[in-house]
Amino acid sequence: MVKAKDLVVDKQISPTPRKRLKREERDREIAAAAVAFFAEVGFDGDTRELARRLGVTQSLIFRYFPSKAALIERVYQEVYVGRWNPYWETIIADRTVPLKDRLLRFYKDYSKISLTYDWVRIFMFSGLKGEDINTRYLKFLRSRILEPIAIEVRAELGLPSIQEIPLKESEIELAWGINSRTFYLGQRRWIFNIPLSLDIDEIVEHTIITYLAGAKTVVPMLIKQD
Structure with a gap:
């Protein structure tokens, strides 16, 4: 039987923080993830799920792309115009x-x-x-x-x-x-x-x-x- 005294919580353990990226790097990271995400699930895909996959908050995505429409526009530019x-x-x-x-x-x-x-x-x-x-x-x-x-x-x-x-x-x-x-x-x-x-x-x-x-x-x- 495990006793209460044996249940030691290590307060030093915490999730590894994400590396802070420059604005241009974060922009490219979100855009690349959006391309992969919408290609997999379609445009009904929720930006909350995209944020979860990126390991960031939804608000951070909207800091770079003010709306889902803006994010989709970036996908168009990346995949069709950019190539x-x-x-x-x-x-x-x-x-x-x-x-x-x-x-x-x-x-x-x-x-x-x-x-x-x-x-x-x-x-x-x-x-x-x-x-x-x-x-x-x-x-x-x-x-x-x-x-x-x-x-x-x-x-x-x-x-x-x-x-x-x-x-x-x-x-x-x-x-x-x-x-x-x-x-x-x-x-x-x-x-x-x-x-x-x-x-x-x-x-x-x-x-x-x-x-x-x-x-x-x-x-x-x-x-x-x-």
């Missing part, structure tokens, strides 16, 4: 290189960024929750990549420029097909938990070849339609 490489736009526009090679180079590189766990899951959760991450990013993607691809397809095929005949929505929709196919690979892996049997670069290459073969037949028909 964007402006050089990709240069690759697409470089007509000294065959279009097939340009598209392969871009999408193989882009897939390494866009098919990651946090990128895919945050994007899906955003759509389900009604956050504007999806609409903002897709608008950005359309103007920076998809419209330029449609323009380059015309140039590759010797078709009228957009100054002669404005881009048609159907041309841009064809280019969306590359992204839809590529993003589905991320859904399979990180949403449906279905492993990929082929290398992603190989699938991207097949997708680009299919797109260009279809565009060669379809785009001239679309331009003629009024």
Whole structure:
């Protein structure tokens, strides 16, 4: 039997205090934790739980991010804006290189960024929750990549420029097909938990070849339609 005198409480033992961080370091720590947290649980995740995982108080999080909306905005900046490489736009526009090679180079590189766990899951959760991450990013993607691809397809095929005949929505929709196919690979892996049997670069290459073969037949028909 344990006697009362044997129950000694060591008053010297206390939780190890967290290291004090500079403001910039704490800001980055919270942002990185928020990315991981929302990718795991979605945007219904409570900031109290995020604070618990960080080992800080909720009030400390709000000292850096005054609202949950501000924290979500930072997640968007970290994952989608911060990982964007402006050089990709240069690759697409470089007509000294065959279009097939340009598209392969871009999408193989882009897939390494866009098919990651946090990128895919945050994007899906955003759509389900009604956050504007999806609409903002897709608008950005359309103007920076998809419209330029449609323009380059015309140039590759010797078709009228957009100054002669404005881009048609159907041309841009064809280019969306590359992204839809590529993003589905991320859904399979990180949403449906279905492993990929082929290398992603190989699938991207097949997708680009299919797109260009279809565009060669379809785009001239679309331009003629009024």
